[in-house]
Structure formats: C-alpha cells, structure tokens
Amino acid sequence: MSAVWEKIDDMDEVVVDKKAERKIELESQKLEKRLCRNVGQAIVDFNMIEAGDKVMVCVSGGKDSYAMLDILLKMQQRAPIHFDLIAVNLDQKQPGFPDHILPEYLKKLGVPYHIENQDTYSIVKRVIPEGKTMCSLCSRLRRGILYRVAEELGATKIALGHHRDDMLQTFFLNMFFGGRLKGMPPKLVSDSGKHIVIRPMAYVNEKDIVRWAAQQQFPIIPCTLCGSQQNLQRVQVGNMLREWQTKYPGRIENMFSALQNVVPSHLMDGSKFDFKGLKVTGVADPEGDKAFDADEFPAAAANFPASLQVVQL
Numbered sequence: 001m002s003a004v005w006e007k008i009d010d011m012d013e014v015v016v017d018k019k020a021e022r023k024i025e026l027e028s029q030k031l032e033k034r035l036c037r038n039v040g041q042a043i044v045d046f047n048m049i050e051a052g053d054k055v056m057v058c059v060s061g062g063k064d065s066y067a068m069l070d071i072l073l074k075m076q077q078r079a080p081i082h083f084d085l086i087a088v089n090l091d092q093k094q095p096g097f098p099d100h101i102l103p104e105y106l107k108k109l110g111v112p113y114h115i116e117n118q119d120t121y122s123i124v125k126r127v128i129p130e131g132k133t134m135c136s137l138c139s140r141l142r143r144g145i146l147y148r149v150a151e152e153l154g155a156t157k158i159a160l161g162h163h164r165d166d167m168l169q170t171f172f173l174n175m176f177f178g179g180r181l182k183g184m185p186p187k188l189v190s191d192s193g194k195h196i197v198i199r200p201m202a203y204v205n206e207k208d209i210v211r212w213a214a215q216q217q218f219p220i221i222p223c224t225l226c227g228s229q230q231n232l233q234r235v236q237v238g239n240m241l242r243e244w245q246t247k248y249p250g251r252i253e254n255m256f257s258a259l260q261n262v263v264p265s266h267l268m269d270g271s272k273f274d275f276k277g278l279k280v281t282g283v284a285d286p287e288g289d290k291a292f293d294a295d296e297f298p299a300a301a302a303n304f305p306a307s308l309q310v311v312q313l
C-alpha cells in the first residue's frame with residue numbers, strides 16, 4: 001500500500017475514534033441527566049431534603065453509595081435551596097479493608113467527611129458461631145453507630161444508597177419469606193425515633209449505577225472482605241427479577257409503579273380498609289369497582305406465558 005493510502009487509512013481511523021468518543025460522551029451526558037432527574041424527582045416527591053438540612057451521606061465504598069454522593073454533590077450545586085452534605089464511612093475493621101481509599105477519594109472531591117473507626121468485626125466474629133451468617137448482628141451494630149455519629153455531627157438527615165432494585169427485592173423478600181406486603185421506604189423515621197433516613201436513589205435503576213460507576217471509575221472497595229456468605233434468599237429474588245425483566249421487558253417498571261399505587265380496598269388487610277363497616281352508598285360511581293368484570297391488562301397479555309393465561313368462565 002502506498003504511503004498516501006496508508007495516510008488516508010489512518011485518517012479514517014481517527015475519524016472513527018472521534019465518532020466513538022463523541023458517542024460515549026453523549027451517552028455519559030444522557031446517563032448523568034437521567035441520574036440527576038431520578039434523584040431530584042425522588043427528593044421532591046418525598047420531600048427528602050429541605051432548606052438548612054445537613055445530610056449525612058453514608059459511604060461504604062460500594063458503587064451505590066459512591067454514585068449517591070456523586071449525584072447529591074451535583075444536586076447541591078444546582079438546588080434552589082441551601083443544604084450541607086457530609087460523607088461518613090464506618091470502618092468496621094474487616095481484615096484487608098483498604099482504609100486509605102475513601103479518605104483519599106473524599107479529600108480529592110473536597111467534600112466534608114468523617115471516618116468512624118469501630119471494630120465491629122471482632123465483636124461479630126466473637127459472638128456469632130463459625131459458619132453462621134453475621135450480617136444481622138453486623139448491621140444492627142452499624143446502625144447504632146451511624147445513628148450516634150449522625151447525632152454527634154448534627155446531621156438532620158441520614159442518606160442511604162439503596163436503589164429501585166433493592167426496594168423491589170425487599171418487597172418480594174418480605175412477601176415470600178415474611179408473609180407481609182412491605183417494601184423498603186424512600187423516607188422513614190429511624191427505630192430510635194430520632195432520625196429521618198432517606199433513600200435519594202429510590203427511583204434509580206441498578207444498571208444505570210453500574211454504568212455510572214464504570215464511567216466515573218469509582219475506587220470500589222469489595223464487599224466480601226468480612227467473609228460472610230451473601231444472603232441466599234436475596235440472591236434468589238434478585239435473579240428472579242432479572243430473569244423476569246429479560247423475558248418480559250417493562251415488568252420491573254410496572255412492579256415499581258405498583259408500589260406507588262396501592263389500593264387497600266382491593267387487598268385483604270382489615271386494618272387498612274374497613275371491610276366490616278362497608279355500606280352501600282346508593283350513588284353510581286363510573287370509577288367504582290365493576291366486581292363482575294375481570295381487569296384487563298392489554299400491554300402485558302402478549303408477554304404472558306400460555307400456561308398462565310387468565311381463562312374467563
């Protein structure tokens with residue numbers, strides 16, 4: 001090949017590279033916009049952050065909490081109100097925990113932060129017999145410590161990095177193994193009664209976080225350092241949801257919407273709806289319940305397995 005052609009070949013590659021770079025940049029901008037929109041919407045819908053709040057952002061070193069801090073910092077710059085953020089990490093002294101990573105990262109970000117050193121690992125190891133799961137005691141200890149730290153720091157809100165998929169998983173875990181229709185709330189009062197806990201990532205889907213974490217190259221700290229086994233039930237439910245989403249796209253979104261559209265009169269909890277005291281109103285209501293007609297689900301019908309089709313009698 002002549003030198004001229006080689007040169008043209010090289011230029012083609014440069015053009016293709018530039019195009020690919022531009023595409024990645026656009027995707028990244030879109031992703032950032034979506035993350036900010038989702039977080040902003042959750043903050044507004046549940047009145048999570050108010051003027052003058054000091055939000056303690058719990059950062060573990062996992063992708064979710066890095067993403068939460070990152071997005072909250074962006075929101076802080078754009079918000080019409082003033083609020084403060086302080087990142088907090090609890091170093092539980094798990095063997096091999098790289099304790100320099102978070103302070104270095106947070107310093108570089110320029111965000112106020114506090115590292116709380118508490119050796120809960122030794123306590124859990126001492127108390128829980130070998131081979132048993134340590135997570136329940138570990139998280140109880142962590143919760144108590146974080147509440148205390150929030151008080152000491154004067155934080156008015158505690159932000160956790162759980163996202164939409166965590167919330168759905170919790171909902172199914174409670175239903176399958178706990179016999180309750182109960183999810184993971186976007187905002188709650190702590191069991192100590194003293195703190196408001198918020199989940200600003202409530203509307204964010206995990207896939208977006210995975211992509212954002214990769215793009216931003218967060219210095220992820222592995223979460224398996226403690227050697228505890230993963231909660232098998234949670235893994236199973238997570239797999240089930242992923243499988244559903246692959247087979248029936250849109251199902252996750254529908255289920256998540258359902259969490260925000262609860263109809264107590266069409267469930268069976270007498271404490272949420274007064275079935276015993278139900279009386280006729282004598283007034284026709286076009287929006288009322290058509291008890292003899294089955295509900296129709298046009299969008300879902302096409303994706304439903306034949307063996308599970310509803311048969312009208």
Ligand code: SF4
Nearest residue numbers: 134135138139226228
């Ligand atoms: S995985 Fe380890 S650090 Fe996490 S809650 Fe369980 S025991 Fe604690």
